[in-house]
Amino acid sequence: MPQQKAVIIGAGVAGIATAIRLAVKGYEVEIFEANSYAGGKLSQFEQNGYRFDAGPSLFTMPQYVDELFQLAGRDPRQYFNYQKLNVVCNYFYEDGTRLHAYADTEKFSEEIANKTADSAQAVVKHLANSRDIYEITNHVFLERSLHRLQTYLRWDTIRSIFRLPQIDAMRTMHKANTNAFKDARIVQFFDRYATYNGSNPYHAPATLNVIPHLEHHFGAWFPEGGMYAITQSLVRLAIQLGVKFTYNTAVDEIIIEGEKIRGVRTKEKVVEADVVISNMDVWFTYKKLLADRPNLHPKKTLEQERSSSALIFYWGVKKQFSELDLHNIFFSADYKAEFEHIWQKQSIYHDPTVYLNISSKLKRDDAPTNSENWFVMINVPANSGQEWDKLIAEARTNIQAKLSRLLKEDISKLIENESILDPRSIELKTSSYKGSIYGTSSNNQFAAFLRHANKSSKIKGLYFCGGSVHPGGGIPLCLLSAKIVADLV
Structure with a gap:
């Protein structure tokens, strides 16, 4: 044959x-x-002595x-x-709170208990719920086709179907997190996981609370x-x-x-x-x-509906910051307003949540001596004809002001190299319709x-x-x- x-x-x-x-x-x-x-x-890509991973960084x-x-x-x-990361990510809040998301569940829950109004028990319980959602959905909904009859005739599928109420699909992610935690900072922390597939925590189902399990059980890693x-x-x-x-x-x-x-x-x-x-x-x-x-x-x-897109600034920064790690998040002071701008207004909020990845923390030759390669990303709407050049210029100013404020250093004076990826170029380079990173959104159950x-x-x-x-x-x-x-x- x-x-x-x-x-x-x-x-x-x-x-x-x-x-x-x-x-x-x-x-x-x-x-x-x-x-x-x-x-x-x-x-x-490489530019002026700096190497950047262009896309996924976690x-x-x-x-x-x-x-x-x-x-x-x-x-x-x-x-x-x-190599496995001991700290998955550092989180910076506008009120001065700084959280280290330790890979170890006990250390992570103690970190939250010591710095917020929530208890270690609440964190452990939430992660246990995340594990349950994973165990129900993984082999059935993630590893097999949902469009074949055979999938639904398997005993493990039938078992999962009987446990479907536990995946919490009828509540929004934000609602579930609000019920699980009393500190708004920790609600925001867990709401952020909706962005891992380009969705809105105020509309996406609480089933997406499966995502923390992937980080805190299986871990986050950095490839050599x-x-x-x-x-x-x-x-x-x-x-x-x-x-x-x-x-x-x-x-x-x-x-x-x-x-x-x-x-x-x-x-x-x-x-x-x-x-x-x-x-x-x-x-x-x-x-x-x-x-x-x-x-x-x-x-x-x-x-x-398409998923959200991203605006990424690749900055060569001529300084090293000891308080920063491989993964860093600088939260918006008004998360709901940020998502309303992305999804309802199809625009960019003036105070966006900023994700900052610095691979040179673990791979020193990604940046020149005493410098760092900053991958600076915010979530933005998919491309529907917005005035991107104007939005990008405004976002650059707002992001630099935010990082400068929280790091107590004028970031704009340290940037010696810049490249930009926006929804238009994402669509052009990767054939992703409207520049949406994850295809369709997950904003319904x-x-x-x-x-x-x-x-x-x-x-x-x-x-x-x-x-x-x-x-x-x-x-x-x-x-x-x-x-x-x-x-x-």
């Missing part, structure tokens, strides 16, 4: 992981990538990366290494070599397994004959394939690659079931992976989408 061929559109982390899994199964695999590099959002669930090497019979440590080392190690493995990477080559069309995949068309040629997996945002997959087949378009799915399936119900041999489809965005879920697709194939 001749070897079957799989074509993957896009060399994002989900596309590479899918390629590895299919190569292990014996497929001939070719990835077409429009950019000159692999990784999609998980990429890097690494959790490293076992999903290790699993890919183990499937191929390789030792993960020969390709990829990482920075986040881009994930991409580099997976590309190396894929090449060793025979996967072909074709860069600077966009796929222009998915070719269908009857109700079956025939292959793809690039500018140069037609490439025939038995299966095609799109790692491109599902909106562009249909609107660009299947533009002449509107009968195939899932209109309701494509019209869903049925969001998990409304994400696009990993397999076409109309075209045999057409599959989908990545952050815009089930189970969602972020590195762990993208890797799980690859697992689901490979199992379906």
Whole structure:
């Protein structure tokens, strides 16, 4: 029997992981990538002596990366290494409160009890609830397709269905957190996890309170070599397994004959394939690659509310700050107003919550001597034609003022290098519709079931992976989408 061929559109982390899994199964695999590099959002760049991871900066669930090497019979440590963080993140509040989110649950709960009006017991109880949600949802809703009957006929699925009330889908995340804690600072702390998939805690279901478990049970990690080392190690493995990477080559069309995949068309040629997996945002997959087949378009799915986007300033800062760590959060004084600006006003609040990542804290050669590489990000709305140049200029001024105020240093005088990524450039570089980072939002209780399936119900041999489809965005879920697709194939 001749070897079957799989074509993957896009060399994002989900596309590479899918390629590895299919190569292990014996497929001939070719990835077409429009950019000159692999990784999609998980990429890097260097400028004036500073190196920046361009996209995702938080690494959790490293076992999903290790699993890919183990499937191929390789030792993960020969390709990829990482260290666990003792402090997941530092938090700065406008009232002067500073919290260290220790990885150790006991130390973390004591930190909150010592510095806020909440008790250690309340934190432990909340994290136990987070664990319960994970145990109910993980194997059923994250590791398998929600669009196959077989999923619902399994005993573990039936068990989870009987426990569905425990996932707290009928309350908002903010409501659940308000009931769990009495200190507004800790409510804000746990509300922030909604932003991990580009959602609004005042609308998203409390099911998203599963996310703290990923940090405080499985831990947060830093890859040796920075986040881009994930991409580099997976590309190396894929090449060793025979996967072909074709860069600077966009796929222009998915070719269908009857109700079956025939292959793809690039500018140069037609490439025939038995299966095609799109790692491109599902909106562009249909609107660009299947533009002449509107009968195939899932209109309701494509019209869903998009997740938030991001505005990122990459700053080379000519000073080292001892009070800062790898991950740092500077909270807005009015969280509700910030989210109202993002979601209702489609704008940027004058006092945004600022996330600051400094990889040179752990990888010193990412910045020159006595300097730091600052990845400064705020959550912003998806692109709908806003005056971005004006909004960016205002945000820069407000962010610098906020950081200067809380760090008691004029940050603007320390910046010697700047690059910017905004919703327009995110869409351009990563084919993410409207620059939304996580595909559709999770701002309703049925969001998990409304994400696009990993397999076409109309075209045999057409599959989908990545952050815009089930189970969602972020590195762990993208890797799980690859697992689901490979199992379906």
